[in-house]
Amino acid sequence: MKRSRPIQIDWQPDKKSQLPVYRQIVQYVCDKVANGEWAIGSRLPSQRALAESFAVNRSTISTAIDELTSYGIISGEHGAGTQIVSNTWSLMLPTSLSWKKYISSGYLQENNKRMQQINRLEFAPDIIRLGTGELDPRLFPQQMWAKTLQKLSTEITSLGYAEPLGIPELRQAIARHMKKLGVDVSTKNILITSGALQALQLIASCMLEEGSTVFTEAPTYLKSLQMFQSAGLNLNGIPMDHDGLKYWEIEKQLKKSDSAILYTIPTNQNPTGITMSNLRRQELMDFCIKNRLPIIEDGAYQELCFDDEAAIPLKAIDDNGMVMYLGSASKSLAPGLRIGWVIASEPVIQRLGDAKMQMDYGASSLSQLVFAEFLNSGMYEKYLTELKVELKKRRDNALVTLDKYFKDIATWNVPVGGFYIWLTFNDEVEIDGLFEKAIDQGILLNPGDVYDFKHNRSLRLSFAYVDCGEFTSAMMMLNEILKS
Amino acid sequence: MKRSRPIQIDWQPDKKSQLPVYRQIVQYVCDKVANGEWAIGSRLPSQRALAESFAVNRSTISTAIDELTSYGIISGEHGAGTQIVSNTWSLMLPTSLSWKKYISSGYLQENNKRMQQINRLEFAPDIIRLGTGELDPRLFPQQMWAKTLQKLSTEITSLGYAEPLGIPELRQAIARHMKKLGVDVSTKNILITSGALQALQLIASCMLEEGSTVFTEAPTYLKSLQMFQSAGLNLNGIPMDHDGLKYWEIEKQLKKSDSAILYTIPTNQNPTGITMSNLRRQELMDFCIKNRLPIIEDGAYQELCFDDEAAIPLKAIDDNGMVMYLGSASKSLAPGLRIGWVIASEPVIQRLGDAKMQMDYGASSLSQLVFAEFLNSGMYEKYLTELKVELKKRRDNALVTLDKYFKDIATWNVPVGGFYIWLTFNDEVEIDGLFEKAIDQGILLNPGDVYDFKHNRSLRLSFAYVDCGEFTSAMMMLNEILKS
Numbered sequence: 001m002k003r004s005r006p007i008q009i010d011w012q013p014d015k016k017s018q019l020p021v022y023r024q025i026v027q028y029v030c031d032k033v034a035n036g037e038w039a040i041g042s043r044l045p046s047q048r049a050l051a052e053s054f055a056v057n058r059s060t061i062s063t064a065i066d067e068l069t070s071y072g073i074i075s076g077e078h079g080a081g082t083q084i085v086s087n088t089w090s091l092m093l094p095t096s097l098s099w100k101k102y103i104s105s106g107y108l109q110e111n112n113k114r115m116q117q118i119n120r121l122e123f124a125p126d127i128i129r130l131g132t133g134e135l136d137p138r139l140f141p142q143q144m145w146a147k148t149l150q151k152l153s154t155e156i157t158s159l160g161y162a163e164p165l166g167i168p169e170l171r172q173a174i175a176r177h178m179k180k181l182g183v184d185v186s187t188k189n190i191l192i193t194s195g196a197l198q199a200l201q202l203i204a205s206c207m208l209e210e211g212s213t214v215f216t217e218a219p220t221y222l223k224s225l226q227m228f229q230s231a232g233l234n235l236n237g238i239p240m241d242h243d244g245l246k247y248w249e250i251e252k253q254l255k256k257s258d259s260a261i262l263y264t265i266p267t268n269q270n271p272t273g274i275t276m277s278n279l280r281r282q283e284l285m286d287f288c289i290k291n292r293l294p295i296i297e298d299g300a301y302q303e304l305c306f307d308d309e310a311a312i313p314l315k316a317i318d319d320n321g322m323v324m325y326l327g328s329a330s331k332s333l334a335p336g337l338r339i340g341w342v343i344a345s346e347p348v349i350q351r352l353g354d355a356k357m358q359m360d361y362g363a364s365s366l367s368q369l370v371f372a373e374f375l376n377s378g379m380y381e382k383y384l385t386e387l388k389v390e391l392k393k394r395r396d397n398a399l400v401t402l403d404k405y406f407k408d409i410a411t412w413n414v415p416v417g418g419f420y421i422w423l424t425f426n427d428e429v430e431i432d433g434l435f436e437k438a439i440d441q442g443i444l445l446n447p448g449d450v451y452d453f454k455h456n457r458s459l460r461l462s463f464a465y466v467d468c469g470e471f472t473s474a475m476m477m478l479n480e481i482l483k484s
Numbered sequence: 485m486k487r488s489r490p491i492q493i494d495w496q497p498d499k500k501s502q503l504p505v506y507r508q509i510v511q512y513v514c515d516k517v518a519n520g521e522w523a524i525g526s527r528l529p530s531q532r533a534l535a536e537s538f539a540v541n542r543s544t545i546s547t548a549i550d551e552l553t554s555y556g557i558i559s560g561e562h563g564a565g566t567q568i569v570s571n572t573w574s575l576m577l578p579t580s581l582s583w584k585k586y587i588s589s590g591y592l593q594e595n596n597k598r599m600q601q602i603n604r605l606e607f608a609p610d611i612i613r614l615g616t617g618e619l620d621p622r623l624f625p626q627q628m629w630a631k632t633l634q635k636l637s638t639e640i641t642s643l644g645y646a647e648p649l650g651i652p653e654l655r656q657a658i659a660r661h662m663k664k665l666g667v668d669v670s671t672k673n674i675l676i677t678s679g680a681l682q683a684l685q686l687i688a689s690c691m692l693e694e695g696s697t698v699f700t701e702a703p704t705y706l707k708s709l710q711m712f713q714s715a716g717l718n719l720n721g722i723p724m725d726h727d728g729l730k731y732w733e734i735e736k737q738l739k740k741s742d743s744a745i746l747y748t749i750p751t752n753q754n755p756t757g758i759t760m761s762n763l764r765r766q767e768l769m770d771f772c773i774k775n776r777l778p779i780i781e782d783g784a785y786q787e788l789c790f791d792d793e794a795a796i797p798l799k800a801i802d803d804n805g806m807v808m809y810l811g812s813a814s815k816s817l818a819p820g821l822r823i824g825w826v827i828a829s830e831p832v833i834q835r836l837g838d839a840k841m842q843m844d845y846g847a848s849s850l851s852q853l854v855f856a857e858f859l860n861s862g863m864y865e866k867y868l869t870e871l872k873v874e875l876k877k878r879r880d881n882a883l884v885t886l887d888k889y890f891k892d893i894a895t896w897n898v899p900v901g902g903f904y905i906w907l908t909f910n911d912e913v914e915i916d917g918l919f920e921k922a923i924d925q926g927i928l929l930n931p932g933d934v935y936d937f938k939h940n941r942s943l944r945l946s947f948a949y950v951d952c953g954e955f956t957s958a959m960m961m962l963n964e965i966l967k968s
């Protein structure tokens with residue numbers, strides 16, 4: 001066993017916390033051991049020195065030491081002071097998550113911390129969430145749910161393990177639904193997943209070789225980046241213009257030897273709100289065929305085009321089976337359902353289905369049945385129509401507000417659907433400071449940086465979570481902050 | 485590009501299949517390419533030779549070739565006959581599932597085929613499923629479901645992304661529930677998963693280093709074996725006796741240098757039905773502490789002890805945080821809910837929770853709310869009491885039946901709960917032949933081999949899926965087959 005460096009203590013317990021001080025110390029030591037900073041064999045300072053470092057009294061240290069000893073984390077048996085010992089924890093908490101091994105961009109890693117902060121603040125009471133990528137809970141179609149659950153309450157007579165690809169009724173309903181979006185496929189081309197994120201996870205873990213390159217829009221959906229990184233894939237962000245991904249920028253980066261794939265959100269993109277023009281879509285398809293570059297098309301916001309003709313899925317013009325399409329009920333309906341789907345060629349669906357069975361044995365049958373009933377009853381379509389009217393109203397209000405207060409200092413796009421407006425300041429703005437000051441005023445922002453491969457001076461605004469009044473007043477406050 | 489071996493055709497389409505012959509050929513070629521047998525650059529035989537090999541006419545071959553060409557799998561452009569070409573598929577279907585890379589036991593791999601056959605036959609009409617590890621759908625507590633869904637139909641007013649560890653109500657309900665089983669923990673020690681299988685997946689992929697050893701009972705739950713193999717772990721099967729795992733057999737195999745973990749199903753084990761005695765449990769704990777061997781305790785059948793005192797979870801006597809306990813609603817209630825849970829120390833739960841968020845962003849909130857309501861209303865406990873009475877009746881009937889027809893040719897255990905009786909023939913029996921003949925009589929068997937590390941002459945019988953009459957008549961038929 002190699003000699004290890006002496007342990008450094010750089011932290012003190014929070015005496016105002018609800019957690020007893022000795023528990024905080026135990027937690028601190030566990031974390032240090034868990035994350036590998038304190039190696040097995042390291043010696044702890046004496047109890048007196050510990051008491052001093054932590055600024056607590058000896059009895060607290062001794063309680064903490066007892067607890068840590070009982071965990072098997074430390075031991076004093078060796079007659080050489082207290083040591084971190086080989087123990088079950090060292091196995092159970094290896095130095096790092098294996099899927100964090102391959103971080104190809106330290107920049108994204110950093111952003112994670114900001115994102116964690118945002119996730120925490122989302123649960124703060126009375127905060128105005130100006131960037132949240134979720135529908136306003138006040139738009140929840142309660143009646144549709146009530147009707148459906150009541151119907152199912154008498155119809156469900158068993159809930160066994162379901163078929164690998166998902167419940168047939170739902171796959172049929174999705175086939176019909178996708179047809180309306182221009183995608184004509186059979187149920188054999190459809191796999192139900194526990195959300196679109198899981199679909200990405202399945203693709204990343206069973207279809208892409210480690211070290212492959214994933215081209216994505218820059219900026220893009222944050223969790224997709226984390227997912228791809230975890231799977232040991234190399235990310236390559238490609239810029240966009242008004243018409244969407246500048247696919248020609250990919251060509252320079254394509255190394256013939258590498259396997260590569262394109263991940264794109266062509267419709268109502270997260271976070272920019274950009275929708276790829278239909279001309280660009282056709283050009284992109286031609287480019288991908290020419291370069292044998294398969295496509296993951298993330299259609300999470302596909303159903304939220306205010307004008308139905310606005311955007312035809314790439315999958316609808318895919319004659320070569322190049323495209324795997326991902327759908328989701330999360331953005332148009334409710335993330336808590338955890339229902340998504342993949343549309344792809346049969347062997348691909350079979351393989352992903354096998355993988356899905358190994359992961360979790362299929363998505364909740366209950367969720368599947370509920371969503372099938374929404375689709376089959378026609379209620380979903382009706383709901384969607386109304387939802388889009390409401391979202392459009394909110395978008396229009398957002399644009400009027402921006403025009404009024406931000407015209408001189410920023411630019412933005414006009415989204416044709418979805419949730420997002422991407423606001424970019426003309427001049428460099430200290431976004432971190434803005435974020436903190438906004439928090440003080442009860443406004444939670446999503447800085448554009450979080451989603452990007454490099455620094456930007458943008459904000460992801462969402463008109464989906466807050467209503468018109470909230471949006472306007474938050475933007476007015478933001479304007480005040482910027483002025484000061 | 486390396487020159488590749490000429491293609492060999494060792495298969496002919498099934499002309500009686502519902503699938504058109506040309507589709508079967510397309511599928512066959514896709515599979516060969518997908519599994520890497522036919523490398524990129526390989527040349528296909530001439531159409532005439534293909535027609536001969538597949539025993540079909542030329543026009544069928546030509547249809548198949550057209551389809552394969554349109555997929556981009558093959559190409560005839562190179563003036564050198566038809567070739568397997570570099571294409572998107574070669575990326576999308578790499579030579580093997582990456583998680584199948586590390587198969588440490590060819591024996592298990594083989595068994596997979598039998599298992600696939602069993603899975604298919606389970607959907608055959610009128611088949612008596614004598615080994616199925618699921619509750620009889622006729623025992624589905626329809627009233628409890630109806631009541632709960634009706635209640636929730638008015639109570640659910642939004643379903644956003646849920647908290648990483650799962651919905652608090654459910655975690656509280658599970659904490660109370662586990663207390664009744666002797667396990668006293670707080671909600672911070674509980675993570676909700678999409679079934680126990682996903683919990684295993686999470687543990688395998690983020691807590692165990694590749695190459696670690698997993699000790700399991702031999703035989704054991706099949707999907708756990710596949711899961712561990714996929715994660716690149718080495719399996720080591722340990723025999724059992726009447727009192728459960730012979731833990732002392734582990735000692736010889738423990739290499740001090742390797743990290744290792746024990747996966748055990750101490751209560752109503754799958755597939756043997758064995759329940760570890762309470763004395764053995766204590767000894768096992770002592771052994772694991774001494775050897776710093778952490779434990780995954782699979783409690784999928786824990787709630788199905790006919791006598792509540794029968795078996796105390798290892799987690800209940802775990803003073804050292806050695807045990808991660810897995811619970812599930814699948815065996816006692818309904819697999820289609822996809823609800824399971826992990827109980828472990830806080831940092832472990834935090835880490836698994838992070839992993840879960842990357843995998844699928846949490847379990848279905850709808851399923852979580854339903855199960856919470858079952859638990860909180862007290863309906864679940866009442867249902868469980870009745871269920872156990874019924875299962876016990878079925879077990880008793882099974883034992884009487886076995887005594888009557890199999891006493892002279894086989895031995896079996898008396899399970900104190902769960903689903904399974906493990907029947908072992910005294911003399912070598914040609915189990916494959918028995919399986920096929922049973923199928924002819926409309927009986928589906930689960931040969932014990934499937935679950936084991938080596939050949940055995942056992943059957944996993946389940947008294948949970950079939951009722952008393954069905955069990956008895958199936959066993960009588962089996963007896964007839966054996967006599968002949």
Ligand SMILES: Cc1ncc(COP(=O)(O)O)c(C=O)c1O
Pocket residue numbers: 133194195196197198221265270298300301327328329330335339340844845
């Ligand atoms: C582009 C995109 N894809 C997928 C998802 C996740 O969808 P799901 O909830 O179906 O996993 C999101 C959620 O933010 C998203 O923005």
Ligand SMILES: Cc1ncc(COP(=O)(O)O)c(C=O)c1O
Pocket residue numbers: 360361617678679680681682705749754782784785811812813814819823824
């Ligand atoms: C021992 C054991 N654990 C876990 C499972 C799977 O449970 P779940 O449906 O919760 O994933 C099974 C199902 O057969 C099982 O037998």
